[in-house]
Amino acid sequence: MQTIDLSETGLRAMNKMLHEQSGTTNQTAWEIVNPKGAHAIACGLDAPIEVTVKGSTGYYCAGMNQQATVNIHGSAGPGTGENIMSGKIVIEGDASQYLGATGHGGMIVVKGNASSRCGISMKGVNIVVQGNIGHMSAFMGQSGNLVVCGDAGDALGDSCYEARFFVRGTVKSLGADCEKKEMREEHLTLLQGLLDEAGIDADPSEFTRYGSARTLYNFDVDNAGAY
Amino acid sequence: MCGIVGLFLKDRSLEPKLGEMLTAMLITMTDRGPDSAGIAIYGGETVGRTKMTVQSDSPQTAFSGLEVVLSKAAGDPVSIDVKSTHAILDIPAGSTAKIREALDNLGIRVMSRGDSLEIYKEVGLPKDVAARFDLVDMSGTHGIGHTRMATESAVTTMGAHPFNTGDDQCLVHNGSLSNHNSLRRKLRREGIHIETENDTEVGAAYLTWQMQNGATLGEALTSSLDDLDGFFTFVVGTKDGFGVVRDPIACKPAVMAETDQYVAFGSEYRALVDLPGIETARVWEPEPATVYFWSHNNTPSATGKAA
Numbered sequence: 001m002q003t004i005d006l007s008e009t010g011l012r013a014m015n016k017m018l019h020e021q022s023g024t025t026n027q028t029a030w031e032i033v034n035p036k037g038a039h040a041i042a043c044g045l046d047a048p049i050e051v052t053v054k055g056s057t058g059y060y061c062a063g064m065n066q067q068a069t070v071n072i073h074g075s076a077g078p079g080t081g082e083n084i085m086s087g088k089i090v091i092e093g094d095a096s097q098y099l100g101a102t103g104h105g106g107m108i109v110v111k112g113n114a115s116s117r118c119g120i121s122m123k124g125v126n127i128v129v130q131g132n133i134g135h136m137s138a139f140m141g142q143s144g145n146l147v148v149c150g151d152a153g154d155a156l157g158d159s160c161y162e163a164r165f166f167v168r169g170t171v172k173s174l175g176a177d178c179e180k181k182e183m184r185e186e187h188l189t190l191l192q193g194l195l196d197e198a199g200i201d202a203d204p205s206e207f208t209r210y211g212s213a214r215t216l217y218n219f220d221v222d223n224a225g226a227y
Numbered sequence: 228m229c230g231i232v233g234l235f236l237k238d239r240s241l242e243p244k245l246g247e248m249l250t251a252m253l254i255t256m257t258d259r260g261p262d263s264a265g266i267a268i269y270g271g272e273t274v275g276r277t278k279m280t281v282q283s284d285s286p287q288t289a290f291s292g293l294e295v296v297l298s299k300a301a302g303d304p305v306s307i308d309v310k311s312t313h314a315i316l317d318i319p320a321g322s323t324a325k326i327r328e329a330l331d332n333l334g335i336r337v338m339s340r341g342d343s344l345e346i347y348k349e350v351g352l353p354k355d356v357a358a359r360f361d362l363v364d365m366s367g368t369h370g371i372g373h374t375r376m377a378t379e380s381a382v383t384t385m386g387a388h389p390f391n392t393g394d395d396q397c398l399v400h401n402g403s404l405s406n407h408n409s410l411r412r413k414l415r416r417e418g419i420h421i422e423t424e425n426d427t428e429v430g431a432a433y434l435t436w437q438m439q440n441g442a443t444l445g446e447a448l449t450s451s452l453d454d455l456d457g458f459f460t461f462v463v464g465t466k467d468g469f470g471v472v473r474d475p476i477a478c479k480p481a482v483m484a485e486t487d488q489y490v491a492f493g494s495e496y497r498a499l500v501d502l503p504g505i506e507t508a509r510v511w512e513p514e515p516a517t518v519y520f521w522s523h524n525n526t527p528s529a530t531g532k533a534a
Contacts, residue, residue, distance in 0.1 A: 037495055056510075096482075136476075
């Protein structure tokens with residue numbers, strides 16, 4: 001285990017050290033202490049390493065992640081896991097706004113709550129939140145899955161494409177063109193797999209599926225007022 | 228961007244350290260805005276007396292002998308404590324209007340008025356502004372601070388936050404208001420004094436106007452959600468405490484922490500990391516379109532009361 005004290009090493013030197021790890025590195029376990037809410041911690045990683053941040057992080061932690069697993073033992077600031085491509089991010093506390101925005105792949109797990117715009121414009125990432133999520137989540141979500149074990153805020157899935165949303169609790173309101181959908185066998189299987197991967201014990205049958213009604217895909221003059 | 232910090236002390240033993248704690252929090256937020264910085268601090272009141280913070284770009288000439296002129300205007304002794312470009316006037320209660328008139332004639336700007344509130348703000352980085360006014364040495368019950376990245380108006384002292392609204396009330400803002408020009412015209416027609424082209428001053432004037440018409444601070448903040456167009460996270464200071472409100476979209480960040488000793492606000496968690504007991508504090512983000520308030524007074528007055 002390599003331990004980096006961020007207050008001594010500094011952000012650039014620390015991220016450089018992590019960037020230097022390749023697919024063949026034998027230094028696969030890293031621990032970052034004294035994060036103190038700093039921005040861009042463990043951003044742009046591209047190696048099969050596991051980084052554990054001992055404390056809360058600021059903006060854009062683990063952004064653009066590929067292959068790596070990043071554990072945050074605290075709460076995460078805005079834009080955590082932005083544009084994640086692959087790998088896994090596990091947040092023990094809460095996540096701030098626009099978690100996993102534009103994420104293309106991989107998985108993000110939040111043990112607490114996620115704030116507004118969670119999974120905005122998601123493009124393939126899987127996000128599993130044990131608590132609640134805020135308003136405008138998965139706005140324009142294109143693909144991937146957003147699983148919420150608690151409640152969702154206003155305007156869930158507004159103008160979404162083919163992203164799927166599974167919510168166990170209540171949804172304060174659905175966004176434009178987002179609708180409740182039937183939970184078929186394939187969805188139960190998919191959801192069970194996501195919950196297992198996230199390490200969260202919940203019964204898939206208690207969830208409701210939401211997704212695109214596909215009425216905004218093509219221009220319809222009757223919708224002109226909605227633009 | 229812009230950075231906001233706020234600290235409301237529950238533990239009286241921390242009061243001598245309020246300035247030091249708040250200054251450290253504000254300096255951490257420097258890279259959210261390098262243009263100007265300001266701090267509002269509530270240092271406790273004196274019976275029968277009230278305070279004004281005034282500012283001049285040429286303090287040596289402006290403040291020299293000022294207490295004599297003002298004592299004459301008030302008809303009672305006025306004392307003055309000069310701190311760099313600012314001066315705190317200790318004036319008899321009820322003489323605020325007379326003193327303001329005398330100051331207007333002398334071309335001296337009023338930064339704040341109230342029994343407990345003092346506002347210090349200038350162009351420059353938080354660390355420089357804090358050093359200029361010895362903010363670390365100040366004690367008090369609660370305070371708020373702001374570091375500005377200017378978007379809607381010029382980088383000037385008067386465009387710096389916090390803005391004084393009513394007596395002992397002030398406002399800091401992260402965001403930008405888009406309907407400030409029309410609202411400024413409307414408020415000026417209603418007789419509200421607005422000095423600059425700054426959007427936040429309009430927000431502050433709006434709250435003043437609402438409260439002059441009988442709204443509580445909580446009601447004024449709630450109606451601001453309907454009447455102000457744009458992005459905002461506001462922190463509002465009053466004699467007894469502070470309030471927080473975010474617009475319904477809530478793009479502008481806000482983090483709060485509470486322990487048995489204090490309630491703290493920061494634009495980012497970074498601002499809070501050196502507070503005592505932060506590791507075990509309750510840390511959360513204030514909900515959008517929700518008014519939060521903390522008060523030292525268990526039975527706040529109509530203007531001090533939130534919701």
